[in-house]
Amino acid sequence: MNIFRFAGDMMHLTSILVLLLKIYATKSCSGISLKTQELYALVFLARYLDLFTDFISVYNTIMKLVFIVSSTAIVWCMKRDRVVRRSYDKQLDTFRHYFLLAASFALALLVNEKFTFQEIFWAFSIYLEAVAILPQLVLLQRSGNVDNLTGQYVFFLGAYRAFYILNWIYRYFTETHFSRWIACISGLVQTALYADFFYYYYISWKNNTKLKLPA
């Protein structure tokens, strides 16, 4: 494992911790898209079906468990916690995420590394992760104002993707048989979705003003 991959994973972990901190400290999930969170929980459940069949490392196994548990806990909290769920911006979170689900699954049936149950679900999770942030970005754009923790949450998620691209570039030059078209192309698409957000995040950081997205 190289430093870029590790940095990426740590950014990913940080984003989840920031989100948990926001929900726990403010007892509020305003500005957070339940649909995006549901998609992420599904992404991890579909991808880590290999948890019991393929052992890579203790690090991988622990991280997989952490991602599954934390993402399902966030969904549970937003739906069931009686204080937190009152702050959910349901009327703003209207992105039709079932469309993303269906499209990702259809693509996974067509483009996969091998036509097996696990490989199809793995490809599905890669495609779904690439677009899962869309309901969140749409919600932020609709609400206009973005609170600090929510802004940082999306920032760390984007940073995680950026480090994964550096990781693939590094692996491409250091490994002899590195070809992961499915993961790399989906990863590029996923990172590109953050470009707009990053631009406004940078502006607000530079001017030291509150993050605001144009309507």
Add this chain to the structure above:
Amino acid sequence: KEQPQRHDEL
């Protein structure tokens, strides 16, 4: 045909 690569990333 080539076997799929092991998914060693998260």
